Amino acid sequence: xxxxxxxxxxxxxxxxxxDEISCNLRPGCLHAVLGVNGxxxxxxxxxxxxxxxxxxxAILLGEEHLEKLSLNQRxxxxxxxxxxxxVSDLIVFDYLLLGRKPHxxxxxxxxxxxxxxxxxxxLDLSHLSQRPxxxxxxxxxxxxxxxxxxxxxxxxxxxxxxxxxxxxxxxLEVMEIIAEETSARNxxxxxxxxxVNLALRFAEHFILMKDxxxxxxxxxxxMTAPHLSQLYKLPLQLYFHEGRLQVTPS
Amino acid sequence: xxxxxxxxxxQRNHRRRRLYCLLAFALLLLPAAGLIMLSxxxxxxxxxxxxxxxxxxxxxxxxxxxxxxxxxxxxxxxxGVSLSLSGAVLQAVLKNPLAAPTxxxxxxxAAFGAAxxxxxxxxxxxxxxxxxxxxxxxxxxxxxxxxFVFSLLTTVVIILLTHLRRAGxxxxxxxxxxxxxxxxAGTTFLQYFADETQLAMIVHWTFGDLARASWPxxxxxxxxxLLSTGYFFVNRFNxxxxxxxxxxxxxxxxxxxxxxxxxxxIATLATSVTVTFFGILGFVGLIAPHMSRRLVGSDNCYxxxxxxxxxxxxxxxxxxxxxxxxDPVALPAGVITSFLGTPVFLLLIFGSRSS
Numbered sequence: 269x270x271x272x273x274x275x276x277x278x279x280x281x282x283x284x285x286x287d288e289i290s291c292n293l294r295p296g297c298l299h300a301v302l303g304v305n306g307x308x309x310x311x312x313x314x315x316x317x318x319x320x321x322x323x324x325x326a327i328l329l330g331e332e333h334l335e336k337l338s339l340n341q342r343x344x345x346x347x348x349x350x351x352x353x354x355v356s357d358l359i360v361f362d363y364l365l366l367g368r369k370p371h372x373x374x375x376x377x378x379x380x381x382x383x384x385x386x387x388x389x390x391l392d393l394s395h396l397s398q399r400p401x402x403x404x405x406x407x408x409x410x411x412x413x414x415x416x417x418x419x420x421x422x423x424x425x426x427x428x429x430x431x432x433x434x435x436x437x438x439x440l441e442v443m444e445i446i447a448e449e450t451s452a453r454n455x456x457x458x459x460x461x462x463x464v465n466l467a468l469r470f471a472e473h474f475i476l477m478k479d480x481x482x483x484x485x486x487x488x489x490x491m492t493a494p495h496l497s498q499l500y501k502l503p504l505q506l507y508f509h510e511g512r513l514q515v516t517p518s
Numbered sequence: 519x520x521x522x523x524x525x526x527x528x529q530r531n532h533r534r535r536r537l538y539c540l541l542a543f544a545l546l547l548l549p550a551a552g553l554i555m556l557s558x559x560x561x562x563x564x565x566x567x568x569x570x571x572x573x574x575x576x577x578x579x580x581x582x583x584x585x586x587x588x589x590x591x592x593x594x595x596x597x598g599v600s601l602s603l604s605g606a607v608l609q610a611v612l613k614n615p616l617a618a619p620t621x622x623x624x625x626x627x628a629a630f631g632a633a634x635x636x637x638x639x640x641x642x643x644x645x646x647x648x649x650x651x652x653x654x655x656x657x658x659x660x661x662x663x664x665x666f667v668f669s670l671l672t673t674v675v676i677i678l679l680t681h682l683r684r685a686g687x688x689x690x691x692x693x694x695x696x697x698x699x700x701x702x703a704g705t706t707f708l709q710y711f712a713d714e715t716q717l718a719m720i721v722h723w724t725f726g727d728l729a730r731a732s733w734p735x736x737x738x739x740x741x742x743x744l745l746s747t748g749y750f751f752v753n754r755f756n757x758x759x760x761x762x763x764x765x766x767x768x769x770x771x772x773x774x775x776x777x778x779x780x781x782x783x784i785a786t787l788a789t790s791v792t793v794t795f796f797g798i799l800g801f802v803g804l805i806a807p808h809m810s811r812r813l814v815g816s817d818n819c820y821x822x823x824x825x826x827x828x829x830x831x832x833x834x835x836x837x838x839x840x841x842x843x844x845d846p847v848a849l850p851a852g853v854i855t856s857f858l859g860t861p862v863f864l865l866l867i868f869g870s871r872s873s
Contacts, residue, residue, distance in 0.1 A: 319765050343771035354763035361529050362817050366759050370771045381529065385522045398528050400815070416762075420770070 269330045269345065269423035270294050271316065271456050276325035278311055285311045287480040288325065293473070295423070296454040298447055300461050300471035304500060307477040309460040310351070313428045316458065317348040329424065343370035347417035351429045353409050355402040360412055363401055364388070367419030387415050391445060407438030411445065418449055425450070427459040431466060439463070443470045464496065464515045488513065536820045539813050543827045547595075550834040554594065555587045557841040558848075562587075586729065592736050593728040594833040594851070597792045597799060598806070600743045602829025604785035605803030606810070606822055607750050610757040611778045616691050618803035619789035622676060623697035624669045625800070628793040630701040631668025633708045633720045635661035640716055661723070662735075662794050669790035672697055677782055726799035726852020728837050735795045746788040747826070753777060754818040761816060799852045801859025802832055808866045832858075 271293040278286040285308045293299050301309045314320045316327060318334055327334040329345055337345070347367075361384060368380040388394045393411060396404065404412065410430060417425060430446065431439040447470045450457040461467045467474065474490055476483040476499050483499055484490045496504045496515060505518040555567055560582055562570070570583030601619055608617040619625055639657040672694075679693050709720055731739065750757075756777055759767035764774045789803070806829035807821065814820040833851055836858065840849035 314765075317765075317769055319768055339768065339773055340771040343769060346769065348766065348769035350763060350765050354761065354766070356761040357811075357816050358758070358761055359532065359815065359817075361532070362758070363762065366755075366762055366766075366770060369755055369759055372755075381526065382522075385525045388525060389522060394525055397525055398532060 269456060270328075271424055271458070272328040273316070274326050274328070276312075276315065276327065277323045278308075278315060278320065279323045280311075284480055286315075286322075289477075289480075289482045290325075291475060291482060291485050293456050293458060295456045296451055297456065297473050298450045298471045299456070299458045299473040299475060300467035301458060301475045301477060302461065302464060302467060302499065303477035308480055309477055310428050312477070313348070313426050313458065313460055316424070317346055317426050318342050319348070340370055343420065345422055346424045346426060347420040347422035348426045349413045349417050349428065349430060351432060353401075353413045355404075355409070357400045357402060359398055359400055360393075360404070361388075361397045363412065364416050364419055367416040370420060383419055387419050391415055406433050407435065407441070410434060410438070410442055414442065414445055414449075418453070423456065425455045425457040427457070429460050429462065432462065439466060446470070464491075468513050468515065491515075493518075536814045536817075540820060540824055540827070543824060543831065546831060547827065547834075550831055550838075551591055551595075553838050554591050554834050555583070557838050558582070558587060558590075589731060589733060589736055590728045590837060591834070593731045593739075593796065594837055595830045596736065596739045596743045597728065597796050598802060598828075598830030598833035599826040600739070600746060600788040600792050601799060601803040602806030602810075602825040602832075603747060603750055603822060604789045605829075606807035606818075606825040607757065607781050608785050608803075609807055610760060610818065611781045612690055613760070614688065614691050615808070616804070618801075619786070619793070620798070620800050620803065621691055621698075622694035622786070623672045623701060624694075624786050624789050625793050625798045626698040626701040626705075627672030628665040628669035628790060629724050629798060630704045630708075631664040631666065631671075632661050632723045632794075632797075633705045633712075634668070635664030636716055636719045636723065637708050637712060638664070640713075665723075666790055666794040668701070669793055670787070672701070673783065673786035673790070676786075677779065681779075724798050724852075725850040726793075726797040726855065727850035728796060728833065729848075729850075730797065731795045739791055739795060742788055742791045746784045749784050750781070750822055753781070754822055757818040757822075758816075797850070797852055799833065799836075800856040801863060802829055802855055805859055805862050805866070806832055808863070812866065 272291070274290045275288045276286055276290065277284070277288050289312075301312060303309050311320065315322055316334075321335070329337070334342065364384045364387065365380055368383065372380060388397055391411060393408070393415060396408060396412065401409065401412070414430070425446075427446065431442055434442060443466055446457060446459065449455065459471070468491060473485070473487060475485045476490065476495060478499055484495055491506070491513065493504055493506050496506070503518045504515050506513055506515050508514070556562060556564070562579065562582065566579050567583060570579035605618040608619075608622070609615055639660050675697060676690060676693055680690050705720070709717055712720060756767070756772045759770045759772045760774070768774050792799070807825045809828050810821050810824035814824050832855065836851040836854035840851050840854050843849055
């Protein structure tokens with residue numbers, strides 16, 4: 269399911285956060301939103317998740333207007349994972365069952381259990397199934413939160429800085445899971461990310477946000493030294509290393 | 519080790535453990551109910567109890583069983599269920615372990631209302647012009663109506679404060695504490711000017727006493743408890759979703775603002791009814807959910823029923839101990855719950871590994 273937003277604006281109080289931005293996002297593609305702190309990345313994700321309401325403009329999921337969908341219809345289409353996960357003494361399995369909430373009436377059924385088992389197995393997280401959330405490490409918690417989003421079986425996956433509090437190994441693992449599931453499930457995945465190299469490694473489409481607007485959006489061709497230097501107000505250089513595009517401050 | 523069959527087994531065991539815990543406590547209700555039916559001012563044997571329940575040969579026994587013992591048992595169950603469930607869901611929607619009917623000031627509001635009702639009812643004879651409108655209403659009904667209105671008023675103020683000022687969830691508890699103090703000051707003010715009879719009545723009203731409710735009141739309580747319990751159980755997965763945070767819950771299809779508002783209204787309504795008929799039964803709404811959480815965790819599918827059962831058990835045992843401790847003087851259950859509440863609550867907080 270493609271996602272399109274047109275002339276999207278958002279103001280918080282008197283402060284304009286987003287100013288008439290438009291973009292087209294396609295299914296099966298990992299989109300990375302890049303920008304400095306306060307550029308409006310998280311706001312964009314929350315608008316797309318329907319957690320905030322745009323001041324003006326429209327968000328389209330395929331042919332449907334997001335605002336016209338009920339909360340449960342949205343939950344069938346969009347999964348959202350925030351930057352910080354709330355921990356509780358809920359065990360991992362029961363937490364993952366929350367992902368089935370939009371799909372069931374009022375009780376848990378065997379099929380829900382099966383889907384949770386399958387996802388735990390697929391992500392190699394079975395050993396955590398009976399552990400309380402507050403006993404998990406940051407990396408484990410992030411993977412479990414992702415698993416919950418996949419179990420929701422969305423068409424659109426919105427992730428707010430999924431790697432921000434993780435070590436290098438976990439960053440790569442989490443991004444690999446996201447990239448694999450995006451292509452396997454033909455998801456329209458949108459992530460905000462600070463690590464440009466991580467974005468370059470995994471994403472296929474880039475949205476560079478600066479001063480309430482989209483500076484530029486597109487494939488690898490938009491990731492140029494002038495664009496990135498302008499984005500981060502810092503002289504940056506790009507180079508190829510072992511066939512991959514990398515960026516460092518010059 | 520981690521085959522899907524093994525995972526399924528682990529999860530089944532986990533569910534079974536929690537279910538057994540629920541069943542064990544539910545079974546405890548039976549002897550507890552038997553004990554409360556046997557304890558009281560007049561001595562009854564098992565045989566007399568059963569005869570009183572099912573046959574009506576002996577009028578006195580029948581009267582004792584049907585008008586004193588059984589209302590107390592049912593009152594304990596209804597009061598325990600409604601107070602503990604209200605506490606559990608308030609803790610869930612406000613995400614604050616201190617949320618409970620007493621900490622939100624609802625009980626204190628009711629106490630002030632009752633004190634005002636008692637003052638007014640004794641002034642009826644002196645000022646027939648002012649209280650003429652209530653001429654057909656008995657004093658006890660007037661007191662109950664005042665208590666109910668003021669406990670609801672507390673609820674309305676708290677909800678308005680949180681919505682108008684968009685206050686945080688912590689502020690709701692603080693607002694409750696502030697309102698409690700205000701109502702306690704108001705009650706003290708009325709007590710200062712009350713005559714001896716009024717003073718005795720006001721003080722006696724604040725002791726939560728299960729022997730106070732009669733059948734019509736119990737029917738009303740039963741209806742409110744049934745409806746509120748139904749709403750809470752239907753929303754148990756929504757309360758679970760809140761454990762993952764408000765934003766995630768909303769992205770899972772939960773209308774968080776509406777759920778929080780309706781839950782608060784229903785929980786406080788159920789509490790108001792209980793407090794109106796029984797007086798203040800402190801700590802039940804706080805302790806029962808905490809004890810249950812220790813036993814079955816935060817999953818509301820198990821937490822809510824266990825809280826309800828433990829709440830009922832606490833009130834039954836408080837009532838029985840009240841009857842036995844200073845026999846022949848029967849202490850009201852509210853005194854016992856307050857006495858028990860403090861050490862148990864401190865133990866739950868400081869004895870907790872996770873704290």
